[in-house]
Amino acid sequence: MPIERIAILGTGLIGASVGLALRSHGFHGTIFGWDPNPSQSAAALSIGAVTVTVEEPFTAAEQSDVILLAGPVFTILEWLEKLAPVLREHQLVTDAGSVKGALCEHATQRYNGQGQPGFLPGHPMAGKEVGGAQNADAALFQDAVWLFTECARSEQMNPTARLLADEWRAWIAKIGSRVIDMDAARHDVLCAWISHLPQFVSTALSALLEDEFSADDTLLPIGGRALREMTRLGSSPFSMWRDVAYTNTEAITHSLLALEQRLAHIRENLKTPELRSEFDRANQFRLSERFRKP
Missing domain, CATH: 1.10.3660.10 (6-phosphogluconate dehydrogenase C-terminal like domain)
Known part of the structure; x- marks a missing residue:
């Protein structure tokens, strides 16, 4: 199942850089962009990191195959809770957070079970000391490591969500990152x-x-x-x-x-x-x- 629609919630440096990297490596689907700061999503749109900005993130998430949560860890925790009852089992949530144990613990009862959306935690080991979409870079992840830390119950992930997870991994490799799997702890x-x-x-x-x-x-x-x-x-x-x-x-x-x-x-x-x-x-x-x- 090809990924056709991606929602990036948090279009700062990392989120916008992911969008640019995907575009520059041949992703032709829709990339929804939302940020709590409208100027950031507008900036992401202006540089081509997203194809459309949205004022209401839940609608974009419901319409997407993959939802990327790109923000501070507390924000990701909040979104994991809010999105769980909204999404369906054939959708995949992933993230770019710097801590994984807290996210896996929070997702345990909300994701990867029967009737629940899939969750594939991720962490790109790349960045800058400055943030914002205006500093986004399509080459930010080239030759960087992208860590994935599957959580408990990930083996119960819906087959469609699993296919999306495999394709997302392939896209991460395609944008130049070296994919490594690791236990969250x-x-x-x-x-x-x-x-x-x-x-x-x-x-x-x-x-x-x-x-x-x-x-x-x-x-x-x-x-x-x-x-x-x-x-x-x-x-x-x-x-x-x-x-x-x-x-x-x-x-x-x-x-x-x-x-x-x-x-x-x-x-x-x-x-x-x-x-x-x-x-x-x-x-x-x-x-x-x-x-x-x-």
Whole structure:
């Protein structure tokens, strides 16, 4: 069953970029676009990320084969609840949220059972430190990993919804992403280390520098590329990361504590051979094959 109609609820950076990527790789069906901020859906329409904007998202969802929820985690949780009684078993809901355990738990009694719509959680490991449809990019997902974390009862998904899920996976591969399946709990632990921890480190460093050197226009030029790269994520929106922190607290706390201990170790060994060992470990990580692009 080919996907002919897609509803993107949340046409900011990720949602609009998905629309652009699908269009640029040959999707000729209808892409409905809705956003709580009408200017965002209008921007998505103007750049060709969606084919039609809607004022009422439920109508678009009911008419679509696949519904993509592209927003902060709390917003996705809210939509999962609202859409469950509206959609039918031959439809598929997917998302682009940064946390998966909370979504799977919330969807357990609402999706993938008899008479219920299908749900395939997804997470594109791509983005920018700036949001909005105006920053959307059709190549955003090229060579990126797109994680899928099937929930409990996914084996009970309606056969038609399962076909849609398989085709959606194929489209994700077609737009240039490497598809990887992962358990939801493993996803949240892994992302706490490789995605959430870097964000909070950059946030802390940026806030610290703001406290120490507020309004010092010479700081960035002196710091150069290293400082720009280390603080780039510091401009990420609180609204998105608040939801991540709240729904993946345990895993993030563990990674932050481990980093605090590592920093303390370095601080205590600034004049000992142990410092060389830390640099050796860091160099090993950066030079290893696993860090290179696939």
